[in-house]
Amino acid sequence: MKVQAAVTREKGKFEIETVELAEPKAGEVLVKLVASGICHTDTAVIEQYLPVVFPMVAGHEGVGVIEKVGPGVSALKPGDRVILTFPSCGVCEHCQEGHPYSCDDNFNMFFGGNYRDGTKRMTDAHGTEIGVLFGQSSFATYAVANQDNAIKVDVDTDELKALCSLGCGVQTGAGAVLNRMKPRPGSSIAVFGCGAVGLAGIMAAKIAGCSTIIAIHGSKGREEALAFGATHTINGRKEDTVARIKEITGGKGVNYALESSGQPPLAVSMLDSMAKEGLAVTVSVTANAEVPIKLEPQIMNPSVTFAGCVEGHSNPKVFIPELVKFYKEGKLPVDKMCKYYKFEEIEKAFEDSHTGGVLKPVIVF
Ligand SMILES: [Zn+2]
Ligand SMILES: [Zn+2]
Structure with a gap:
């Protein structure tokens, strides 16, 4: 399907382009993104402080609604609201123990540009493949993620916008x-x-x-x-x-x-x-x-x-719903950190996070 994505082709820059996003494969979900937070790791990526390969679509604090599920996905269904979080391999000893933050493959899965199976999902108008960040690339109108890094939460879509940072910064x-x-x-x-x-x-x-x-x-x-x-x-x-x-x-x-x-x-x-x-x-x-x-x-x-x-020693399937509960009880007022921007204001949102004292810029799609 055709989606809009903020593609980074050179250091520090974004271009909002129409790109092709492939169907979710086995164990994956297609998410219609409602919003995405901006985290300092996004800056490290687009400024290439980390060894990432361009073109890439950054963004790793996406929230949205499940649009479609791939084969073998039973715990999520269309209409579910999800907070996207960090990916993990699901099979190494740390993942098996419920410690996905220590996944043997975590650096590669965060920054290596590919999904768990070693492939990409986005291609540009010229057919060039575009790298994924954190198994989600949330600076886009839709994202494909694994069912393990899409965490179902019981909130309405308005609340979701304020909860982007539960996927990374606040979780940390x-x-x-x-x-x-x-x-x-x-x-x-x-x-x-x-x-x-x-x-x-x-x-x-x-x-x-x-x-x-x-x-x-x-x-x-x-x-x-x-x-x-x-x-x-x-x-x-x-x-x-x-x-x-x-x-x-x-x-x-x-x-x-x-x-x-x-x-x-x-x-x-x-x-x-x-x-x-x-x-x-x-x-x-x-x-x-x-x-x-x-x-x-x-x-x-x-x-x-x-x-x-790393990532708050979190098993996100357990910890993110706990954080949502604290938010609902008024104990984790993360909404007070957010300032909202339109998709086309993404560069301004980054600027404000560096200079304007905005704690958590959030892009709303
Ligand atoms: Zn693992
Ligand atoms: Zn982050």
Whole structure:
């Protein structure tokens, strides 16, 4: 079928084109997209900070309605509303254990340009194949996805628009807290970085019952952090972050910390801010950046754990419906992060996410 897609053929550019989208194969679904969020990974892709091949259609926070299902799909049917999320192979030991975020093939499935079976679904007017991102390519009016990365949710189409980020950014921040840390009620947490991922971590810390939630922000983010549940804020550009965290926690440091800023040196500040037996988690994409860590004073002596976390340690079929429940209960007000754009405003939406302080730009189709 013919669909409209924002094709990236050269670094940093989009062209909305009419392209051919193939029918869903076995285990796949065709989704009429309602909206797509823009996540920082989309920027990394279109700016080629990651080794992707063009032409490609980016976008990996799609939401929409099932239009058609391929052979062998029984859990989804036309009319179902779905949140698209990250793909996984479904057969490796991690997928089998219900840990698709650690799929052996995840990097390739996210950025390799192909679906699970090694093929593409989109072709342009000249017959050239177009690469897929995250097994969905949601900057388009329709997407083909696998039934494993199309998560059925019980919301109306208006609510769906606000929930794009549950597929990636919010899943990452909230999952790092609720799935990876599982903080004790009454404990303390520091969240480095107040973008969509960090703010989701703050909302999740409040849900988990953390009593001290310290947000470390830059020139922006203070008001948002307080609105979403932070009990204290620190301007990381002006204040001594570690000293302030120690002061707020009576000299002990924090029990948990989340590093979402993407700035490698803050991982060191995070370790310096930990209480004994603390758990420090990084979700930042920092390529091969190196930082100096003092193994004995920062890790061994205080019995601190320094952990990584991809896509919020999430099994999306379980976790995304949980996040929707929190949203409906008013505990995860992700709609307050969204600003909506028309499809033809996609370049403006990207610009605003970099410069205009928009937390979660959402393209509505
Ligand atoms: Zn796998
Ligand atoms: Zn993302």
